[in-house]
Amino acid sequence: MKEALVVIGRQNGVTLPALFAPDARTAVIEFFTAQIRNSNTRNAYARATVTFAAWCTDQGICELGQVRPVHVAAYIEGLQEIIAAPSVKLQLAALRMLFNWLVVSQLI
Numbered sequence: 001m002k003e004a005l006v007v008i009g010r011q012n013g014v015t016l017p018a019l020f021a022p023d024a025r026t027a028v029i030e031f032f033t034a035q036i037r038n039s040n041t042r043n044a045y046a047r048a049t050v051t052f053a054a055w056c057t058d059q060g061i062c063e064l065g066q067v068r069p070v071h072v073a074a075y076i077e078g079l080q081e082i083i084a085a086p087s088v089k090l091q092l093a094a095l096r097m098l099f100n101w102l103v104v105s106q107l108i
Contacts, residue, residue: 017053024064027105048094
């Protein structure tokens with residue numbers, strides 16, 4: 001999994017997976033800094049986002065524009081087999097909020 005986390009650079013002390021390069025970088029950083037006030041939630045959502053990005057890379061999805069709802073559904077289905085339901089719910093909430101922010105920011 002570590003190989004899948006290709007770093008696209010650092011901005012404001014944040015390292016982002018390649019999935020969010022280069023167009024979504026600023027919006028993703030804004031999402032995590034301005035939209036999520038609780039540091040524990042921010043950290044959990046960041047871990048969920050990085051894990052999803054790694055999964056996407058493993059599936060051959062290298063650009064944000066390639067991600068479709070079916071990909072998120074397949075990812076969540078796979079998670080249900082390996083982690084507890086509350087953890088799956090957290091992963092889904094993180095992705096839902098992030099992708100909503102990216103739609104509002106007109107990046108996808």
